[in-house]
Amino acid sequence: MADLNYHHLRYFHVVAHEGHLTRAAEKLNVSQSALSSQIRQLEDRLGQKLFDRRGRSLxxxxxxxxxxxxxxxxxxxGRELLNTLKQTGMARRPLRVxxxxxxxRNFQLSFLKPALGRKDVEIILRSGSSAELIPALTALQLDVVLTNQPPDADALSDFVVQAVDTQPVGLICTPDLCPKHHSIQELISTVPLILPAYSSVMRMHFDALCDRLDVTPxxxxxxxxxxMMRLLAREGAGLAVIPSIVVKDEIVSGRLIEAHVLPDIxxxxxxxxxxxxxxxxxxxLVC
Structure with a gap:
């Protein structure tokens, strides 16, 4: 089997980062036709198409x-080798999350923990809305998206949705905010509440619980x-309806307490x- 031609790989590397054949040719000081020929030879060697052309962009x-x-x-x-002959370094494979x-954040940290500290892994973490991240995932700019509201999927969808953790939801507050021995009904109806937004599944289940208990929050x-819910709970602004994992450090320290675990949420x-x-x-490593 013939070895990989690293000259071809260098040309591909520049084109991939430039995203444009003309700019890459100017940077490499070669003609566009010569550069295209080098890329085709690399594709033939790998047996895979490396670029799709969209207008003038690759x-x-x-x-x-x-x-x-x-x-x-x-x-x-290669750059590290040139910088020092004593330490060649280790290539890290990126994980784009x-x-x-x-x-x-506590859940994110827990999810990433198996990959943290590894010398062969580079974690690239991006945050944003579902409208931003899901298209990036389908465009293969991300390897995985972490969410508590998975995208809609059907028989034609390419999404693979895996439940990786399930956490109980509780009533969380500062120790002085919750009267001792109060029931869930009494707390919901008398103590100010910090609730998740209407669009969340957690809020929908909480509202259903209030209907069953016949209480007005x-x-x-x-x-x-x-x-932000965590910060408001720490400031004593109200009784937060959140999973205990969100505030696990504050619960361990005693700064916050879990007054009740909410049933079926x-x-x-x-x-x-x-x-x-x-x-x-x-x-x-992580899934």
């Missing part, structure tokens, strides 16, 4: 993104961001991926 295919990851590692290691910006705040956290011909092997 978009990496799935195989192209994998080739770029390896090319980045190869040329990074998107997390809904309102998601619990005293709402102090409605918040989308779990991190769970927060499920999901890892969303897409079916890929070449899945990122690092995903097996």
């Amino acid at each position: 978009i990496l295919t799935e195989a192209g993104r994998i080739a770029l990851d390896h090319a980045d590692s190869i040329f990074t290691t 998107g997390a809904i910006s309102t998601l619990s 005293q709402i102090a705040a409605e918040v989308e961001d779990m991190a 769970l927060e499920t956290f999901y890892a969303v991926t897409v079916r890929r011909k070449f899945p990122n092997p690092v995903l097996s």
Whole structure:
């Protein structure tokens, strides 16, 4: 089997980062036709198409993104070799993770823990809305999206939705805010509440619980961001309806307490991926 031509790989590396054949040709000081020929030879050698052309731009295919990851590692290691002959370094495989910006940081940390500290893994963490992250996932710019509200899927969808954690939801507050021995009904009806936004599944289940208990909640705040709910609970602004994992450090320290676990209300956290011909092997560490 013939060895990989690293001259071709260098040309591919520049084109992939430029995203445009003309700019890459100018940077490499070669003609566009020569550069196109080099890329075709690399594609023939790998047996995979590396680019899709959209207008004047070149978009990496799935195989192209994998080739770029390896090319980045190869040329990074080459630079390290030139910098020092004593330490050649270790190439790190990137794991690109998107997390809904309102998601619990403690859950994110727990999910990433198996990959943290590894010398062969580089974690690239991006936060944003579902409208931002899901298209990035389908465009193969992310390997996985963490969310508590998975995208709609059907028989034609490429999404793979995996439930990776389920946490009970409780009534969380400062010790001085909750009268001792009060029932769930008494707390909900008399203590100001910090509730998740109407759009969340957790809020829907909480409202259903209030209907079953025939109580009217005293709402102090409605918040989308779990991190903000955590801060408000710490400030004594009300009784927060959140999973205990969000405030586990404060509960351990005694700064916050869980007055009650709410019956039949769970927060499920999901890892969303897409079916890929070449899945990122690092995903097996965390999923």
